[in-house]
Amino acid sequence: MTAHFTIFGTNSSTFKTYLRFAFADEGMREVAISFISQLWIAQNSRAEGVRIKSTRLRQEFGRNIGKIIAELRASGYLNATKYKVGCFSQRYCLTPKMTRFKFEEIGEQKKLETLQKHESDRSILPPIYRKISENASKTIFDSEKAKAFVKAYPYCSQTARDWRESFITLIERGDFPAPQVDRYGRLHYFWTATPRDLRPFFKSPDGRVLAHIDVASAQVCLHASLYSPDSLEKLRFIEICQQGTFWNLLNEQLPVQFDLKNEDSKRKLKEMVFQDTFYAWRTYSSPYTEAFKRLLPELAALVIKERRNRIIGSADHISTEMQELESTIIIKTAIASVLNESPDAYICSLHDCVICTDDMKNQVKNAINAAFLGKLGFAPKLKE
Numbered sequence: 001m002t003a004h005f006t007i008f009g010t011n012s013s014t015f016k017t018y019l020r021f022a023f024a025d026e027g028m029r030e031v032a033i034s035f036i037s038q039l040w041i042a043q044n045s046r047a048e049g050v051r052i053k054s055t056r057l058r059q060e061f062g063r064n065i066g067k068i069i070a071e072l073r074a075s076g077y078l079n080a081t082k083y084k085v086g087c088f089s090q091r092y093c094l095t096p097k098m099t100r101f102k103f104e105e106i107g108e109q110k111k112l113e114t115l116q117k118h119e120s121d122r123s124i125l126p127p128i129y130r131k132i133s134e135n136a137s138k139t140i141f142d143s144e145k146a147k148a149f150v151k152a153y154p155y156c157s158q159t160a161r162d163w164r165e166s167f168i169t170l171i172e173r174g175d176f177p178a179p180q181v182d183r184y185g186r187l188h189y190f191w192t193a194t195p196r197d198l199r200p201f202f203k204s205p206d207g208r209v210l211a212h213i214d215v216a217s218a219q220v221c222l223h224a225s226l227y228s229p230d231s232l233e234k235l236r237f238i239e240i241c242q243q244g245t246f247w248n249l250l251n252e253q254l255p256v257q258f259d260l261k262n263e264d265s266k267r268k269l270k271e272m273v274f275q276d277t278f279y280a281w282r283t284y285s286s287p288y289t290e291a292f293k294r295l296l297p298e299l300a301a302l303v304i305k306e307r308r309n310r311i312i313g314s315a316d317h318i319s320t321e322m323q324e325l326e327s328t329i330i331i332k333t334a335i336a337s338v339l340n341e342s343p344d345a346y347i348c349s350l351h352d353c354v355i356c357t358d359d360m361k362n363q364v365k366n367a368i369n370a371a372f373l374g375k376l377g378f379a380p381k382l383k384e
């Protein structure tokens with residue numbers, strides 16, 4: 001019987017979506033999961049990484065393994081270093097983005113049963129999520145203009161271009177997983193996988209331009225819930241959130257600063273800060289944790305306190321609490337409010353962002369501000 005692996009753990013649904021777009025070919029996707037899972041199992045006993053010869057890789061995983069490894073490295077899921085100068089072995093090591101996942105080997109029948117259960121679970125959506133999914137299913141996509149844009153745009157890597165081309169193909173074929181609500185209340189569907197630069201090629205069912213109302217530094221803002229009501233630092237934190245200056249101020253505290261005008265550089269800064277400070281399982285010192293402590297010492301101490309109260313590796317993590325709060329504010333409060341007033345409105349969620357038609361922008365902004373005021377006591381900075 002053929003062996004298969006299922007992936008579970010924090011943010012595993014995001015990784016599965018990534019695999020679907022990075023490897024449009026199902027065969028390559030299966031090879032990628034098999035390679036990662038076997039590496040994960042081996043790495044549990046060898047933290048420094050696993051040494052594998054190139055010939056063995058090709059024999060065991062086929063000729064496409066080189067492309068798979070290149071994609072995983074480019075996306076930050078895998079590190080590979082030369083074992084020795086002049087040799088044909090590499091030392092492979094999964095990055096911290098992957099170590100929070102777990103893999104379970106399952107048989108063919110179990111795999112089929114798991115897929116059927118997932119499909120059944122996904123089809124049962126609460127009313128508000130069902131309405132959002134219905135809106136999304138009617139969205140118009142100009143694939144020809146999107147293809148021309150992707151072909152002409154000077155992406156920094158071929159991987160970035162290939163990912164977008166695969167995404168366009170999946171949209172054209174309608175080959176998307178059914179909408180799914182995770183345990184934190186966030187909706188996962190095609191909008192959550194859409195590359196930012198392809199969003200302008202979508203329109204409402206009646207052909208109207210779509211607006212994206214985004215909460216600036218939303219995940220940071222949500223941590224206002226950790227402060228006590230009488231905290232003096234909370235007032236400064238709220239001011240930072242309302243001005244949208246958190247990343248600029250934190251960057252100034254670092255010994256080596258990032259170029260925040262460059263999107264890739266800014267994304268890297270955010271990744272390192274969340275990895276080391278807000279959502280790290282263990283407390284340790286790094287330039288990012290020290291900068292955070294200098295900027296907001298009380299909040300840094302509260303985050304550490306929360307972290308110590310959680311069981312390492314469990315689903316009970318401060319990040320899950322913030323994701324639940326995000327979905328409560330954006331979907332269950334703001335979007336629900338808009339749909340109560342305008343039941344036929346085109347409105348969708350994209351985690352901390354709300355997608356609507358241009359004429360609905362002010363109503364959506366007011367709803368988001370009211371939702372934040374009700375839950376956190378302040379209105380954040382909104383951007384389009």
